[in-house]
Amino acid sequence: MSEDTRILGIETSCDETAAAVVENGRNIVSSVVASQIPLHAPYGGVFPEVASRAHVESIHGVVDQALSEAHVGLGSIDAIAVTRGPGLAGSLVVGLNMAKGLALGSGLPLLGINHLEAHLYSIWLVEEEPEPEFPLLGLIVSGGHSELLLMTDHLSYKRLGGTLDDAAGEAFDKVARLLGLGYPGGPAIQETAEEGRADAHEFPRARLEGTWDFSFSGLKTAVLRKVRESQPDLKAGVEAPRPGLAIADLAASFQAAVVDVLVDKTLMAADEFEATEVLVSGGVSANRALREAFEERAKSPVRMPPLALCTDNAAMIASVGHWRYLGGQRDALDIDALPTWPISEQ
Ligand code: KG4
Numbered sequence: 443m444s445e446d447t448r449i450l451g452i453e454t455s456c457d458e459t460a461a462a463v464v465e466n467g468r469n470i471v472s473s474v475v476a477s478q479i480p481l482h483a484p485y486g487g488v489f490p491e492v493a494s495r496a497h498v499e500s501i502h503g504v505v506d507q508a509l510s511e512a513h514v515g516l517g518s519i520d521a522i523a524v525t526r527g528p529g530l531a532g533s534l535v536v537g538l539n540m541a542k543g544l545a546l547g548s549g550l551p552l553l554g555i556n557h558l559e560a561h562l563y564s565i566w567l568v569e570e571e572p573e574p575e576f577p578l579l580g581l582i583v584s585g586g587h588s589e590l591l592l593m594t595d596h597l598s599y600k601r602l603g604g605t606l607d608d609a610a611g612e613a614f615d616k617v618a619r620l621l622g623l624g625y626p627g628g629p630a631i632q633e634t635a636e637e638g639r640a641d642a643h644e645f646p647r648a649r650l651e652g653t654w655d656f657s658f659s660g661l662k663t664a665v666l667r668k669v670r671e672s673q674p675d676l677k678a679g680v681e682a683p684r685p686g687l688a689i690a691d692l693a694a695s696f697q698a699a700v701v702d703v704l705v706d707k708t709l710m711a712a713d714e715f716e717a718t719e720v721l722v723s724g725g726v727s728a729n730r731a732l733r734e735a736f737e738e739r740a741k742s743p744v745r746m747p748p749l750a751l752c753t754d755n756a757a758m759i760a761s762v763g764h765w766r767y768l769g770g771q772r773d774a775l776d777i778d779a780l781p782t783w784p785i786s787e788q
């Protein structure tokens with residue numbers, strides 16, 4: 443697999459419209475991300491119709507910008523890689539249609555890419571580092587997923603477990619809403635937690651012994667109970683708590699509980715499956731406390747993407763595109779979006 447490639451990646455699965463040009467799966471030539479966060483913030487979460495309309499408005503400009511910043515035209519691109527799922531159906535379709543149109547017009551191959559698989563490949567985009575060596579233990583923690591995987595080779599996964607209820611990022615977003623901290627919840631909780639004590643509350647850590655699964659809904663309920671104990675008449679999740687509630691302590695104690703479960707379980711799995719290295723990716727991997735805990739507690743190397751590549755971007759889509767292009771994948775121009783596409787089917 444030594445053939446040189448230059449892949450155009452397109453990503454519209456949730457609330458970022460993104461396009462990128464990546465060489466050889468590792469070298470980011472350009473990466474453009476148009477965030478919709480300000481559009482969704484008033485709703486306290488991603489509003490699907492608003493998301494798809496915003497993708498339609500920005501997709502052409504974002505793709506043009508990625509190509510022009512890379513100083514290339516489609517003539518010097520080898521394939522177009524686009525997120526096919528999982529994600530919001532109405533949003534996925536916008537990126538897919540754009541990619542299909544470009545593929546049809548240029549004759550370039552179209553590659554439908556799994557967004558979760560792409561989060562793992564964000565690690566390969568740190569070009570200065572040597573490539574990780576298999577077998578690898580992968581943790582993907584995003585707004586919609588918490589997945590633990592064993593990666594035995596490129597594009598080859600065994601799913602060990604995942605969340606049974608809320609994803610890690612979803613738990614951050616929901617608890618941020620309970621505490622009146624706004625959207626997206628992860629960064630807001632992280633900032634607030636800096637001012638609080640992580641040992642102020644002993645929140646539950648669902649270990650789910652004997653499985654590699656996670657559960658965060660009990661933790662979310664425990665935070666809700668604390669809010670209600672202090673302000674029983676508050677419409678929690680709708681109204682922000684009034685002064686008097688020690689929000690920073692709640693945020694710090696909640697964050698510590700999420701971090702403990704994610705780090706301990708991932709490192710235990712790495713041990714059990716004798717992984718050479720651990721890869722942590724997805725929006726929640728931007729979390730400072732999580733990154734520090736992995737660095738402190740891990741015995742074998744743990745890699746996490748640089749902050750800009752933790753959250754959604756198209757460079758990671760183009761990176762998977764490289765490996766899949768070399769592996770011979772060529773998709774038909776009528777492929778559908780797959781809003782609930784598990785990574786284990788890769
Ligand atoms: O991977 P991502 O950008 O989108 C999905 O594929 O879902 O992840 C978004 C999620 C959101 O739930 C957001 O609150 C969370 O990642 N997130 C964080 C941080 N930055 C983003 N969670 C904790 N700490 C952060 N610093």
Ligand code: ZN
Nearest residue numbers: 584725753754
């Ligand atoms: Zn994502």
